Amino acid sequence: MSNRxxxxxxxxxxxILGLLVGAVVMLFSGYNPINGYIALWNGVFEDSYAIGETIRQISPYILAGLAVAFAFRTGLFNIGVEGQLIVGWFAAAxxxxTFELPAIIHIPFALLAxxxxxxxxxxxxGLLKAKFGVHEVIVTIMMNYIxxxxxxALIKTVSGGNYKTDPIKETASLRSEFLANLTDFSTxxxxxxxxxxxxxxxxFILEKTKTGFELKSVxxxxxxSQYAGMNVNKNIVLSMVISGAFAGLGGAMEALGTFGYMATLAGFTGIGFDGIxxxxxxxxxxxxxxxxxSLFGSLKYGAGNMPNAAGIPIEIVSIVIALIIFFVASGYIIRVGLQRMNKKKGAK
Amino acid sequence: MTFLEVLYFIVPMMIAYAAPLIFTAIGGVFSERSGVVNIGLEGLMVMGAFSGILFNLSFASTFGAWTPWVSILVAMIVSGLFSILHAVASISFRADQVVSGVAINMLGIAIALFLVKMIFGKGQTEFIERSIPVLNIPILKDIPFLGPLLFKGIYGSSILAIGVAILAWFIIYKTPFGLRLRAVGEHPMAADTMGINVTKIRYIAVIISGGLAGIGGAVYAQTMAGDFGHATINGQGFMALAAMIFGKWHPIGAMGAALFFGFAQALAISSSGIDFMKNVPAVYLHILPYVLTILALAGFIGRANAPKANGQPYIKGNR
Structure with a gap:
């Protein structure tokens, strides 16, 4: 087996391991895992409405994933996607x-904000890492809570003491009648x-530009990279800024598409952490x-069907997702296992 | 309210908020001093809060007044066992410790809520009847000023928290185990050469951190919350992590930082009732602990240095 x-x-x-352990958990809790996974499947693919909602769920996941991945490529762990997404959500909303503009300007303006x-x-x-060598993991966690x-607090100020902002103007909305009709009035x-x-x-940035080459090199x-004459600190800051911009756009999906407003949050959305x-x-x-x-967006949306169709709490999917992260993180042991199997086959 | 009344009101509340943070932050000190980053404190606290509440609800009639204390013990064991997952992944399987911690957080809240829905058929548990008792310490409570400030209406768990902090300081700085723990976190290869079992020490440290985080969760649930739901533990684990860093990976420092963060939380909640605090928006107090942690890390409040080998898996023979 090659490395690839x-x-x-x-x-x-x-x-596969994540889904299997999830099945075992369901079995031990007295649920039928086959019914559970059928309900999950139907929750994603049953009709055009479900498919529309699943795709809607996938969009912020792509952006959150890009944010984490981009920083990772420069050797940075951006746990702050959650916070960056929240401020992006608010800015877009x-x-x-607030503004009265034609749609062709309003939407790009909101996305840019x-x-x-x-x-x-x-x-x-990014700056703290570059200037003071502070580890980005802790700072980004703290930035999430900030x-x-x-x-x-800003939502309360902007809305005059309310718990949510007014709905956004029609001209800033990413919703469309065409897509809604196509998918049986999904969002x-x-x-x-x-x-x-x-x-x-x-x-494009990573593969086709000089900046991308430097980012990956760092x-x-x-x-x-330093020895080769690259400015490491500049690249660290740049990587965090671009990563944050992706995450902010993920927030815009919620503001301009899914919800059309922003309400005060009792806790985190979870999208940022799922992005990891x-x-x-x-x-x-x-x-x-x-x-x-696509996988995690489908799992998350399809899970909504599990309590009704199979009587299984929705959290089983979060358990499966957490397990998958766990197994991917422990990839070393899977690799060792695969190589051993390989050697045995070779010996025969 | 006069200034003194404000103090008598705020200080007990500060200690009550700080106690769960102290337990958890000291758990973090043990883990990180051994060189294993533990972002999973939040998830471990969630497991502690959940198992504590569940045990309390189920066995209140059996154990009577002792219920909350036995619940704390159970929470310690459950979270200690749960933390073995993090230990296996980050020590034996050489996983990225931050990623594994994130997985622990997700897994903790998911398992707890899954079980809550399975057992109770709704999103949160019933309220417990036996919460941790409030004590008035005899004799000491009659000391003028200090008495009503520190020894009246204090949770038994808060006294325990301060005891644990001192015990942790003793263990980490005055015992052979503590020396080994610190050696493993600073330079595992040197420690290994001296015959210390790096893997074993790290496993023990992570399990201690799990147990303490479990206690922290159970204490919070049985003093402040009274039940368990999706938002019972909402960032306390990360705040404990912040307290650990702000306290410079030192048990007494972590306790001090936790007390300070508790003070900020108590102020944020009660500021509307205090004359000279009325005009300060609560949001500043809410974000204060996090801003301070960032400032501390950036070196504005003295230098905070993490243990040298923190976050790196130890691979024998690698230099």
Whole structure:
């Protein structure tokens, strides 16, 4: 088996193991795992409405996954996607509510505001890492909570004491009658196109530009990059800013598409943390992220069907997702197992 | 309210908020001092809160007044066992410790909510009847000023928390085990050469951190919350992580930081009732612990240095 095959097999085996352990959990809790997974499948593919909603769910997952993956490529772990997404959500909603503009300007303006807000939230940990060598993991976690509390306070200020903003203007909305009619009035919106465009952007930056080469080079070995004359600190900041911008756009999906407003949050949305799973499963490549986001987006949306159709609590899917991350993270042991099997076969 | 009344009101509340953070943060100190990053504290606290509440509800009639204390013990064991997952992944399987911690957080809340829905058929448990008792300590409570401030209306668990902090300091700095723990976290190869079993020490440290985080979760659930739902533990684990860093990976420092964060939380909740705090928006107090942690890390409040080998799996023979 070549390295390439093993690299591909690790995530696949992780998914299978995750689903298997999920089945065992269901079995031991007195549920029927086959019914459970059938309900999950139907929740995703049953009719055009379910498919529309699933695609809608996938869009922010793609962007969150891109954000995590992009930073990973520069050797940075951006746990702050959640916070960057929240500030992006608010920025997009604010622009959508406040301004009166034709749609052709309003939508890009709102998207840009969201990206800028996310980028700003990524800039802080980037700068601290570059200037003071502070580990980005802790700073981004702290920034998540700062985002949560600040945005909740801002929503109250903007809406005059209310717990949610006014609905955004029609001209800023990504919703479309065409898509709604196509999918039996689901909340599917054009955000998926934005998300896919960003996949191309990430691929282009990483594979086709000098900046992308430098970013990846810093990720592989920052000392060598420094020696080769690259500005490591600049690349660290840049990577966090771009990563934050992706995450901010993920928030815009919720503001301009799914909800059309922003309400105060009691806790995190979870999309940012799931983004870590998406990136990990997709091996931090743009194409892989689409794959990971499709899987986790489908799992998350399809799970909504499980309590009704099979009587199984929706959390079983979160258990499966967590297990998959766990197995992907422990990829070392799967690799060792695969190589052993390989050797045995070779010996025969 | 006069200033003194405010103090008598705020300080007990501060200690009550801080106690769960102290337990969990000290758990974090043990794990990270051995070189294993534990972002999973939040998930471990969730498991502790859930198992504590569940045990309390199920066995309140059997154990009577002792119920909350036995529940804490059970929570410690459950979270200790749960943390073995993190230990196996990050020590034996050489997983990225941060990723494994994230998985622990997701898994903790998912398993707890799954079981809550299975057992109770709804999103949260019933309220417990036996919560951790509030004590008035005899003699000490009659000391002027300090008495009503520190020894009146204090949760038994808060006293335990301070005891644990001192015990942790003793273990980490005054016992052979503590020396080994710190050696493994700073330079595992040197420790290995001296015959210390790096893997074993790290396993023990992670399990201790799980147990303490479990206690922290159970204490929070049985003092502040009273039941378990999806938002019972909402960031306390990460705040404990912040307290650990703000306290510079030192048990007493972590306790001090936790007390300070507890103070910020108590102020945020009660600021509307205090004259000179009325005009300060609560949001500033809510984000204060996090902002301070970032400032501490950036070196504005003294230098905070993590253990050298923190986050790196130890691979024998690798240099």
């Amino acid at each position: 095959v093993i690299n591909l097999l690790v995530p696949i085996i992780s998914i 604010y622009v959508g509510v 969201a990206a800028a807000a996310g980028a700003l939230w990524g800039l802080v940990p 985002a949560l509390h600040s945005v909740n 599917l919106h054009y955000g998926i196109l934005v998300a896919l465009a960003m996949v191309v952007v990430m691929w 990720g592989f070995n920052d000392h060598a 799973a998406v990136a990990l499963l997709g091996a931090n490549t743009p194409l892989g992220v689409i794959f990971g986001a």
